[in-house]
């Protein structure tokens with residue numbers, strides 16, 4: 229596959245030129261989706277017996293296909309949870325591919341896994357978990373949540389063998405991410421949703437959780453999933469209270485910080501996470517608020533042995549990896565994947581280059597932008613603040629608008645290539661949601677977006 233011909237040289241130059249141009253452009257064109265038939269009409273069939281050539285294929289991507297995508301790092305992309313990978317991390321994502329490292333076992337991946345572990349050490353230090361704690365990088369929060377919950381149930385079944393044939397139960401709150409339900413399906417576990425506190429401003433209602441714990445469901449409950457920053461509103465559950473309940477009831481406490489995890493590095497809000505240091509497992513997505521390119525999640529365990537018991541794969545051809553000389557940390561043992569990309573390497577390089585203080589600054593900036601937006605909304609007569617900023621999320625309403633108005637506004641801003649901001653629901657009501665991640669977003673961007681709500 230490696231004979232050097234001219235097409236290969238051209239293709240390589242095109243790709244590098246594009247990559248450098250793209251990461252230098254902080255306001256890339258906001259593309260929008262087209263129907264598949266339409267795209268096919270524009271580019272034709274691209275997979276042919278003879279190949280269409282690298283230069284040609286790349287041109288189709290650069291001139292047509294990428295324009296049917298939305299650059300999630302655009303400074304006026306405030307929808308969903310945006311991402312804003314650093315240039316260093318993106319460049320190192322290319323290096324990660326170019327280096328062809330198999331990230332399952334130390335035997336083959338030692339130098340790369342060392343990088344990942346350096347970054348992981350910093351992540352773990354943010355949680356305040358004891359020194360024995362450690363983690364691995366996954367494809368994202370969904371895979372991290374699944375890995376953690378599989379470990380939790382495995383541990384539960386090993387310590388309560390009488391429950392092995394019964395369906396386990398996970399307790400979580402209304403604000404939990406959809407992946408908890410989805411992964412419970414994968415595991416064939418039940419999810420019991422506890423309401424949030426009545427005021428809707430805080431997270432899981434502990435009294436209600438205790439009621440469930442004292443019910444006849446008790447013997448099947450193997451984990452409580454708390455959320456460290458709900459995706460919709462940035463609400464952090466009472467982690468301290470939940471930790472106390474879990475400790476006295478001897479139940480696994482998982483904290484899903486896929487979105488909010490970056491804020492563990494932000495001094496201004498770190499107190500809100502108190503209690504997280506008591507967790508049995510934690511999910512953090514570096515591809516959300518730690519400026520890594522897609523995809524990169526992380527799962528951290530207080531007790532690595534439990535995770536290893538649950539996840540370590542056995543097979544005759546794998547035994548060699550457990551040999552002398554291959555001694556070291558084997559990421560495959562701690563999450564659901566065997567063959568894996570070294571997803572933590574871009575984060576490592578970027579952290580090593582910039583230092584952790586720069587990360588703290590960039591995360592604080594997201595929190596600050598949410599506060600700035602909150603104040604501007606409060607001062608605007610046409611708008612009504614629905615919830616003060618939660619981490620980097622702000623919810624508000626445009627007075628007099630209904631669901632259709634919000635939808636039309638979203639589509640118009642997107643069609644115009646101006647911004648992508650989407651509505652959500654809060655207490656059954658339609659509201660607008662801003663989620664800030666990108667430190668390149670400016671006050672002027674916020675003003676301009678609010679201006680479109682006139």
Ligand SMILES: *Cc1c(COP(=O)(O)O)cnc(C)c1O
Pocket residue numbers: 309367368369370371373405407455457458459484485486487488513525
């Ligand atoms: C985004 C998110 C997830 C899912 O993570 P993916 O990386 O999309 O798989 C899980 N939990 C929370 C709280 C999230 O915000």
